Amino acid sequence: MLRVDTEERAGEVVTPRVAEPLARPGRSGTLSLFWSELGLTFRRWRTLALFAILAVIPVVVGIAVKIETRDGGVAGGGDGEGPAFLSQVTNNSLFLVFTSLAVTLPFFLPMAIGVIAGDAVAGEAGVGTLRYLLVAPAGRSRLLLAKANATAVFCAAAVLVVSVSALLTGMALFPVGDVTLLSGSTISFGDGLLRVLAVAGVVAASLLGLAAIGLFISTLTNSGIAAMATTVGVMITVQILDAIPQLDMIHPYLFPHYWLGFVDLVRDPVIWDQVQDNLVLQAVYVAIFGSAAWARFTTRDISA
């Protein structure tokens, strides 16, 4: 697999640029760099495997709920325990999307982001393709920007995979129709779909902080595995810190703190405070770790 990547780099990206050294990369150059990064990320087996796992989880949750409620029982024992929204899933397929996102958000989604972001720079440095890329006059800032954008697109795609899989599973197993919001009011299925879209957008955005951290860690090392492991480790550590009540003064500054805030979009009226805090927090993380990654990547010695 790694060999294929190397050849891909040599064949598609590096060679043309070396062949036309006079072409200074303009707007189209930046764009093509982004597309090639995107292609590189999404064509990997690793990425496809991650997507497959993410797609299977909603199916498993959906089938489990279906089996448990087959003979008229109540999901989660009827006492509101178990994953979020479990008791609503049986009444409306859309809630499977929210349940699936709540289930995957603590671990599976961020793990996938950690793998992709951690590997973005370090992986290529490890395989030795990075320096070929840098021979081309693409510029390190541009290259990093392309990688960052590809990672952000991956965040959105991962959330989309979970959401679409949950939506299809839900529609296959559970009733489709008017949606009861958490506050007890009812909206049409179409409006419900809009809420799903908004929730997916917020969840994707709430992963960007972690993506920036992963990208920064990725610029620190030449080992892709080390960068992935470190990113996932940081993610788990911060979530543990976020769960310790004695540390509640630092909680609002931890990137996973508002992850479940997307729930507020399913209320009536919507409570925007947490969503807003979350977006600001993610933007701050992206700014800090994005600039740190840039500072490191544009000044580091690349020997591999």
Added chain:
Amino acid sequence: MAPIEPTTHDQDPGDETRSLRRRRTVRLLVPVAVAGVAAGTIGLVPALADSGSSDPKLPGVTAEELVTKLAGTQVDTFSGTVKISTDLGLPGLIAGGASGAGSSPFGPGAGGEEDAEGAGATADPRSQLPALLSGSHTVRVAVDGPDKQRLSIVDETSEYSLIHNADQVWAYDSATNQVFHAEGGDHRAPGGQHEGRLPAELPTPQEAAEQALAAVDATTSVTVDGTSEVAGRDAYDLLITPKQDGSTVGSVRIAVDAENGAPLKFTLTPKGSERAAVDIGFTKVSFAEPKAGSFDFTPPKGAEVTEAEDLREKADAAGESARGSFEDLAGLGLNPGDVSLIGEGWDSVLRTELPEGVLSGKAFEKGKQLPEGFDPKTLLNSLGDRVDGDFGEGTVITSRLVNVLVTDDGQVYLGAVTKDALIAAAEK
């Protein structure tokens, strides 16, 4: 941005290394600067908001004027978000029972088979509201006169809504997808206590403030203690301090809206503590009329609806007055007639008597299943400290605000007074 090429040109190697190093230092300052700006913005904004200098400057008022303003407030429409934080320092078992909403230290397993039907998990307000007794909760309120109120307890992944519109009372619990419905003047608890109208029952700032003011007399000092800003509105702070030594209440502070006299924040601090025991305040408030649709409720499709009437019939048939700690107490014969008041003002102590056989566990045996080895006395002793006095021996259960003395012969003394004052009252 121009392309950056740290290593492409034929330079003197030493020169290159030096310039690279300089560039590296400069660039590393960028994320540090970004982090600094972010930390500064995040850290300074609340600090500035908290500092005394930003307290609103308002014309001075006397305590009497402020109390009048508070008492005479004409506000009967408002909506907003209330944050309720309670830290009563209850013994863990009781607090756990309260937040578990329905499980009870007096009746673990009570109800037997009925529990299987989810009797403990109805959307009945009486099984939900005790949860507010511990921890921190966000509550959304909307009030439009005495006939229309809505209250939602916002949990992380669920919401509990209570809607009162004219003669209809609805409650919806999204965690269990259950609906509770009561109609007419009929929304009384199965045990017979009156549920009351919603605003009288729920600790909005308005409600909490009124209760504190009712206690105002010669035993209390009431002063105006500066101004503050609550939910973006200017407010006067009314400070109420007990003059009696025996009280566990240190102070009660009420932020009164400078414009319309509405109470915006209520803080109760125990004596000798900086940390509030009860803190109820708006984080967002509007005095405009809430949207008319806010008070409409139709039971969602697929939700299980419990009628108050059915619940009562079922309870009567089972020969039980109710579930949950409060109702269990009522069912054990704690009638209001048994209660007397000792002392005055802040030092008042409630005295009552446990029905015979409760402490020995005999009272539980009829119609109630007690777990193996369950002994009420052992439970009681594990919750509190043993004391003795003229009343014989007993157990004092202490919290940050309320202390309870249960003597071995079944007398119960309860008050927001210190342990010593409680024992003194019991010895009278």
